[in-house]
Amino acid sequence: MAGGGGGGEGEPEFQIAPMIDVLLVLLIFFMSITTTQVLKVDKAISLPVAPNAIKKDTSRSEAVINVRWDAAKKKATYLMDEKEYRDMPDLTKAIVSTKKAGEARVTKSENPTFRVVIRGDREATARSVSRAMNAAAEAGVSDISFSSVNKD
Amino acid sequence: MRRFEQNVNEGSLGFQIAPMIDVVFVIMLFFMVMAGSVQVERELNSQLPGNAETSGATDFVDEQVITIAENGEVSLNDEPMDSPTSRELPRFRDTLGRLKKASDQAKAPCLVTVVSEPNAKYARTIDVLDALAVVGISNVTFTVGEEE
Numbered sequence: 001m002a003g004g005g006g007g008g009e010g011e012p013e014f015q016i017a018p019m020i021d022v023l024l025v026l027l028i029f030f031m032s033i034t035t036t037q038v039l040k041v042d043k044a045i046s047l048p049v050a051p052n053a054i055k056k057d058t059s060r061s062e063a064v065i066n067v068r069w070d071a072a073k074k075k076a077t078y079l080m081d082e083k084e085y086r087d088m089p090d091l092t093k094a095i096v097s098t099k100k101a102g103e104a105r106v107t108k109s110e111n112p113t114f115r116v117v118i119r120g121d122r123e124a125t126a127r128s129v130s131r132a133m134n135a136a137a138e139a140g141v142s143d144i145s146f147s148s149v150n151k152d
Numbered sequence: 153m154r155r156f157e158q159n160v161n162e163g164s165l166g167f168q169i170a171p172m173i174d175v176v177f178v179i180m181l182f183f184m185v186m187a188g189s190v191q192v193e194r195e196l197n198s199q200l201p202g203n204a205e206t207s208g209a210t211d212f213v214d215e216q217v218i219t220i221a222e223n224g225e226v227s228l229n230d231e232p233m234d235s236p237t238s239r240e241l242p243r244f245r246d247t248l249g250r251l252k253k254a255s256d257q258a259k260a261p262c263l264v265t266v267v268s269e270p271n272a273k274y275a276r277t278i279d280v281l282d283a284l285a286v287v288g289i290s291n292v293t294f295t296v297g298e299e300e
Contacts, residue, residue: 016169023176030183034190048278052286053194067274117195122275126220126268129277130296133200142200144294148278149191 042066042079048122050148060113061102063095063141065132069121076121076128078135088135095139115143196281198266198292214260216251219297220268224276241283248287266294 045068066079078085080098085091095116102114116136120129133144219227224236226244233244255262264284268277277294284292 016173020169020173020176023173023180027176027180027183030180030187034183034186047193048275050194050196050278050282050285052282053196054285056193056195120274122273122278124274125270126272126274126277126296127270129274130268130270133294137200143197144200145195145197146278146281146294148194148196148282150194151191 042068042119044068045119045121046123047119047147047149049150049152051150053148053150056147060115062115062117062145063098063102063136064117064119064147065091065095065135067118067120067124067129067132069124069128071123076124076131078132088131088138091132091135092138095136095141099139099141113143114141115145116141117145117147119147196278196285197290198281198294201293201295214255215263215265216248218264218266218280220266220272220276220280222269222271224273226276226280239279241279244280245283245286248283248289252287252289261291262289263291264289264293266292267297268294270296 045066063080068077068079069075070077078088078091080091080094083094085094099114116132116139118129118132118136120132129146136142136144217229219230221227221236226233226236226241228244228247233247234241252262266277266280266284281292281294
């Protein structure tokens with residue numbers, strides 16, 4: 001108990017060590033919240049702005065389809081897990097395998113919470129996003145989420 | 153030169169706490185400011201129309217159809233709303249709010265289908281889905297109109 005002294009004996013004085021502890025904890029907290037969100041998003045995609053959209057639900061198993069848009073060629077590129085898919089049947093197969101893996105991880109029976117998240121570029125056309133949705137539909141997933149950001 | 157040598161020889165280079173706190177404060181302020189302007193990923197949910205098996209009778213509900221033209225014009229049940237460049241879509245939101253209230257009072261689900269022209273911008277679809285999220289309509293289906 002000798003180490004905990006100081007209470008009642010003299011004037012309370014400013015302790016530097018606990019202050020540094022608190023500062024470092026705050027520093028780590030702010031560092032973590034500024035980096036986690038930024039790293040996950042494909043840099044080639046500028047997501048559309050939707051200030052009233054709900055916060056992303058991270059508890060569900062999902063397949064993320066990135067829809068990049070080439071403005072010069074007016075052509076969309078579809079990526080899933082950093083792999084490019086030129087043919088839609090291939091993308092459908094990839095969604096099916098991701099769905100199976102997600103189901104096996106969460107429950108052994110069918111996983112009703114599995115969904116497809118579409119991260120489309122804001123300049124993309126509705127048709128290009130629709131093709132990704134068709135791929136999801138053919139894979140048997142009807143729960144679709146569109147990704148957006150809260151501000152520019 | 154002589155003075156410098158004296159300093160080196162005289163004392164050991166001790167750990168200075170004050171400049172360290174200064175640096176930590178500056179780094180913390182930097183991250184605090186960055187945390188305010190960081191973009192957070194959000195989501196807008198929709199359901200694809202499916203063919204669910206039902207054993208009982210199915211209630212027919214009023215379906216609202218929203219169309220998005222290639223120039224960005226938004227129409228609700230074939231009635232044009234707001235200007236094609238308006239991102240907030242105030243009139244559209246008001247009308248949707250009234251529809252939602254009416255369907256809530258009738259205890260019927262409010263079902264909305266968004267039909268976009270193939271070459272309309274995806275960002276416009278998100279504007280419409282955002283407006284639907286504001287008024288609290290969750291039964292949303294998104295399709296793209298067939299090309300002629």
